[in-house]
Amino acid sequence: MVDEPLLKEAMNIIKTKTFTASITIGLELGYTKELLSKNLVIKELQAYQKKRIDEANIYLSASVCECSIVLSGQNEPHLRLEFINYPKFPLEKEVFKQEIIDLGAYLLGKMQQNRTVIVFSDETYMLELNEAIDPRI
Numbered sequence: 641m642v643d644e645p646l647l648k649e650a651m652n653i654i655k656t657k658t659f660t661a662s663i664t665i666g667l668e669l670g671y672t673k674e675l676l677s678k679n680l681v682i683k684e685l686q687a688y689q690k691k692r693i694d695e696a697n698i699y700l701s702a703s704v705c706e707c708s709i710v711l712s713g714q715n716e717p718h719l720r721l722e723f724i725n726y727p728k729f730p731l732e733k734e735v736f737k738q739e740i741i742d743l744g745a746y747l748l749g750k751m752q753q754n755r756t757v758i759v760f761s762d763e764t765y766m767l768e769l770n771e772a773i774d775p776r777i
Contacts, residue, residue, distance in 0.1 A: 659725040659733050660761045661740040664709065666753050667717040671774050676751055678706065681719050684750045688743055698739055699729035713776035741765060 667676045685702060692698040703722040708715055725736055737760060744758045748767055755768040 654727040656725055656727045656730040657733065658761070659731075659736045661723045661737070662759045663721045663723075663740065663744045663747065664707070664718050664757050664759075665721065665744075665747050665751055666709070666756070667719065667751075669752050670754065671772070671776075675717065678704070678719060681747070681751060684747060685721065685743075688746050692739065692743075698731070698735075699726060700739060700743060701726045701729075711774075711777050714774045716774070741767075 665681060667678070667681070668674065669676055682704060685704070689700055689702075692700060700723060705720045705722065707718050707720050709718050710716075723736075723740055725731055725733075731739065740758060740760070744756050744765075744767055747753075748756045748769070754770060754772055755766055758765040758767065
């Protein structure tokens, strides 16, 4: 067993301001019931992450969880991508927000969605291409 006081002395503790965000992206192609794969979304997320690292040294670490959006007759599989202001690669609040909004717009297009919602700890954004609504609602 490791002696905890020795472990604490040996570790580096990095602290930063807390900013959080989540993007919820649908897994249906439009309103067709044709499902997109989680792996496809992750592949596109990783391509975008690599691009931002290469272009601007911006690191957007994500936690990806499966969920469903339920509203009246709609029960659509989604992925929720969770982000924090990762202490190893901290960003200023407005930079963090803009990077997440840009990523949300990128995924909206790549996944052929009509809208997606981005929730920050202090406000919520909805990115929408048009006002169409899922006919099951």
